[in-house]
Amino acid sequence: MSIIVNHVDFVYSEGTNTSQHALKDVNLQIKDGEFLGIIGHTGSGKSTLIQHLNGLLKPASGEIYYNGRDINDKDFSRKELRSKVGLVFQYPEYQLFETTIFEDVCFGPKNQGLAPKDAGLRAFEALRNVKLPKELYYQSPFELSGGQKRRVAIAGVLAMKPEVLILDEPTAGLDPQGRDEILEELARLHREQNMTIILVSHSMEDVAKYVDRLIVMDDGRVAYDGTPREVFKHYEELKKMGLSAPQVTYLMHDLKKRGFDVDEDATTVAEARDTILAYLGKSR
Amino acid sequence: MSIIKALKLTHEYIHRDDEGNVDSIETALDGVDLDIAEGDFIAILGHNGSGKSTLAKHMNVILSPSDGTMWVDGKDTKDEDKLWEIRQTAGMVFQNPDNQIIAGIVEEDVGFGPENIGVPTSEIWTRVDNALAAVHMEKYRNHSPNKLSGGQKQRVAIAGVIAMRPKCIILDEPTAMLDPVGRQEVIETITELNKKEGVTVILITHYMEEVVNADKVFVMDHGKIVMQGTPREIFSDIKTLKEHHLDVPQVTLLAHELKEAGLNIPDGVLTEEELLHILCQLS
Ligand SMILES: Nc1ncnc2c1ncn2[C@@H]1O[C@H](COP(=O)(O)OP(=O)(O)O)[C@@H](O)[C@H]1O
Ligand SMILES: Nc1ncnc2c1ncn2[C@@H]1O[C@H](COP(=O)(O)OP(=O)(O)O)[C@@H](O)[C@H]1O
Numbered sequence: 001m002s003i004i005v006n007h008v009d010f011v012y013s014e015g016t017n018t019s020q021h022a023l024k025d026v027n028l029q030i031k032d033g034e035f036l037g038i039i040g041h042t043g044s045g046k047s048t049l050i051q052h053l054n055g056l057l058k059p060a061s062g063e064i065y066y067n068g069r070d071i072n073d074k075d076f077s078r079k080e081l082r083s084k085v086g087l088v089f090q091y092p093e094y095q096l097f098e099t100t101i102f103e104d105v106c107f108g109p110k111n112q113g114l115a116p117k118d119a120g121l122r123a124f125e126a127l128r129n130v131k132l133p134k135e136l137y138y139q140s141p142f143e144l145s146g147g148q149k150r151r152v153a154i155a156g157v158l159a160m161k162p163e164v165l166i167l168d169e170p171t172a173g174l175d176p177q178g179r180d181e182i183l184e185e186l187a188r189l190h191r192e193q194n195m196t197i198i199l200v201s202h203s204m205e206d207v208a209k210y211v212d213r214l215i216v217m218d219d220g221r222v223a224y225d226g227t228p229r230e231v232f233k234h235y236e237e238l239k240k241m242g243l244s245a246p247q248v249t250y251l252m253h254d255l256k257k258r259g260f261d262v263d264e265d266a267t268t269v270a271e272a273r274d275t276i277l278a279y280l281g282k283s284r
Numbered sequence: 285m286s287i288i289k290a291l292k293l294t295h296e297y298i299h300r301d302d303e304g305n306v307d308s309i310e311t312a313l314d315g316v317d318l319d320i321a322e323g324d325f326i327a328i329l330g331h332n333g334s335g336k337s338t339l340a341k342h343m344n345v346i347l348s349p350s351d352g353t354m355w356v357d358g359k360d361t362k363d364e365d366k367l368w369e370i371r372q373t374a375g376m377v378f379q380n381p382d383n384q385i386i387a388g389i390v391e392e393d394v395g396f397g398p399e400n401i402g403v404p405t406s407e408i409w410t411r412v413d414n415a416l417a418a419v420h421m422e423k424y425r426n427h428s429p430n431k432l433s434g435g436q437k438q439r440v441a442i443a444g445v446i447a448m449r450p451k452c453i454i455l456d457e458p459t460a461m462l463d464p465v466g467r468q469e470v471i472e473t474i475t476e477l478n479k480k481e482g483v484t485v486i487l488i489t490h491y492m493e494e495v496v497n498a499d500k501v502f503v504m505d506h507g508k509i510v511m512q513g514t515p516r517e518i519f520s521d522i523k524t525l526k527e528h529h530l531d532v533p534q535v536t537l538l539a540h541e542l543k544e545a546g547l548n549i550p551d552g553v554l555t556e557e558e559l560l561h562i563l564c565q566l567s
C-alpha cells in the first residue's frame with residue numbers, strides 16, 4: 001500500500017497574470033511505513049505538494065493515488081482521506097479553533113464518529129504523546145506559545161490515528177530541546193506504530209538524523225530523491241538550490257581531500273565519529 | 285562605552301481573567317544585570333519562554349521595567365522624553381519576514397522610517413541607497429516585497445532599520461522561518477554591518493551555529509542570565525547547556541564525542557575548519 005503522485009502539475013491563480021506554476025510534473029511513490037523528508041528553498045513547492053496528498057489542493061493535471069485509488073475520484077470520501085492522511089500545517093494557529101485545548105484535540109475523533117468518551121481517551125493519549133503539560137489541557141489554545149500550539153496541532157491530528165502523518169516545518173522557531181522532543185516522538189510513532197511520516201524541514205542536520213529517504217524540491221520539481229547520504233553528496237548543487245548539507249558533510253569531504261580514508265558521505269555525528277575513529281585506529 | 289546596560293531589570297506580566305481580575309503575575313525578567321559594549325556582536329540563547337523577547341522589547345522601549353533600570357546609549361528607558369531617540373538608537377527586526385514590510389515597493393519600505401521622523405527627502409534617498417547597498421539588495425529596489433524570498437525580505441527589513449542610522453540592531457529570531465541560504469544571507473549581512481560599520485548587533489536565535497563568531501554569548505533561563513562568555517566558553521559546557529534545553533553546533537558535538545572516545549581534542553571546537561585542522565595534526 002502506498003501513495004503515488006503521478007505526473008502532477010499545479011498552478012495557483014491559473015489564467016491570470018499572477019499565476020504561479022507551483023508543481024511541475026511531480027512523480028513520487030511513498031511506501032507504507034516510510035519516514036520521508038522534504039527539503040527545498042522557500043517557494044519551491046513543498047507546502048503545495050503536501051496539500052495535494054490529503055486532497056486540500058487538486059492537481060491541474062495528473063493524479064494522486066492512495067492505496068490504489070485516485071483520491072480525487074468522486075466516490076473517494078474526503079472525510080475518510082483526511083482521517084487517514086493527517087496534515088499539520090506550517091502555521092498551527094490556523095488549525096486551532098475550540099475553546100479549550102482538550103476540546104480542540106477531541107474535535108477530529110468526534111468528527112470521525114467516535115463517542116465523546118472514546119474521543120476523550122484518544123485526546124488524552126495524543127496530548128500525552130506530544131508532552132504537553134497536564135495543567136494546560138483545559139486552557140484556551142490561543143494563549144499558548146508557538147511551540148506549544150505546534151504540539152496541540154500535532155496532537156489534534158494524532159488523535160485521529162492517521163496512517164500517514166504529514167508535518168509542514170513543525171520545528172521552526174522551537175528551541176533545541178523542543179525540536180528534539182517532537183522529532184523523537186515522530187521517530188517513535190514511526191518505529192512502534194509503523195506510521196508513515198512525511199516531514200518538511202529547513203534543518204539539514206535534523207533530516208539527516210531522522211529520515212530514511214529525502215526528497216529535494218527545486219522550483220516546483222523533484223530535483224533529488226534518495227537516502228540522506230545520497231542526496232547530501234550533491235552538496236555543491238544543493239547550495240545553488242538555496243540549501244546546504246549538514247555541517248559534518250563538509251568536514252568529511254575536506255578530510256577526504258586531505259588524504260583521510262574516511263566515509264565521506266557521513267551525514268550524522270554518529271556516522272562521522274565512527275568513520276574518523278576507525279581511520280585513526282581507535283575503536284570505542 | 286556601554287550601549288545597553290541593565291541593572292536588576294525586572295518585568296512582570298499581569299495575567300487577567302475574563303472579568304479583568306488579576307489571575308496571576310508572571311516574572312518574565314527576574315533582576316537581569318547586563319552590560320553590552322558598543323560595537324560588539326552579542327548573541328542571546330535560551331529556550332522558548334525564557335524571556336529573550338521580553339528583554340529585547342526593553343531595549344527598544346516596547347516595554348518598560350516593572351522594577352530595575354535599563355539604559356540605551358546612556359538614556360534611561362523610563363524617561364518618556366527620550367522614547368524616540370532611544371528607538372532610533374536601537375532598531376529591531378522580528379521573526380516573521382511577512383509581518384514587517386509595509387510598503388508595496390522595496391525602496392519605499394526602506395524609506396518609510398526616515399520619512400516618518402521627518403528626514404528631508406534628499407537625505408531619505410541617500411539613506412535608502414546606503415541601506416540597500418549594505419544588505420546587497422540594490423538590484424531589488426523597485427521590486428514588490430511580496431515577490432522576494434524569505435531571506436531577501438529579512439534583508440529589506442534590516443535595511444529599513446539601518447536607514448534610521450541606529451547604533452545598535454536587535455534581531456529577534458530573524459532566521460527562524462528561513463531556508464539555509466536565506467539564513468546565511470541574513471547572518472552574513474549583520475556580520476558585515478557589525479565589522480564594517482561598527483553597528484552593535486544583538487542576535488537572538490535557536491541556531492547554535494549562528495553564534496560561533498559572536499564576541500559574547502548570554503544564555504537565559506527563567507528570566508535570568510544563567511551563563512555568559514565567549515562562544516568557546518559557552519559551547520565547552522555541553523552538560524550545562526542541555527540543562528537549559530539548549531544544544532551545540534553539530535561539529536562541536538562531533539569534536540566532543542571524538543574527545544570522549546580518547547582523541548586529544550580540546551573542548552569547545554566551534555567550526556568545521558578548526559576541527560579539520562585539529563584532525564590533520566593528529567593523524
Ligand atoms: N495561495 C497561493 N496563491 C498564489 N501563489 C501561491 C500560493 N501559495 C503558494 N504560492 C506560490 O507557489 C509557489 C510554491 O509555494 P509553496 O508550496 O508555499 O512553497 P514552499 O512551501 O516550498 O515554501 C511559490 O512561488 C509561492 O509563491
Ligand atoms: N504579552 C504577554 N503577556 C503575558 N505573558 C507573556 C507575554 N509575552 C510573554 N509572556 C510570558 O513571559 C515569558 C517570557 O516570554 P518571552 O520573553 O516571549 O520568551 P522567549 O522570547 O525567550 O521565548 C513566557 O513565560 C511568556 O509566556
Ligand SMILES: [Mg+2]
Pocket residue numbers: 046047048090168
Ligand atoms: Mg511552505
Ligand SMILES: [Mg+2]
Pocket residue numbers: 336337338456
Ligand atoms: Mg521570543
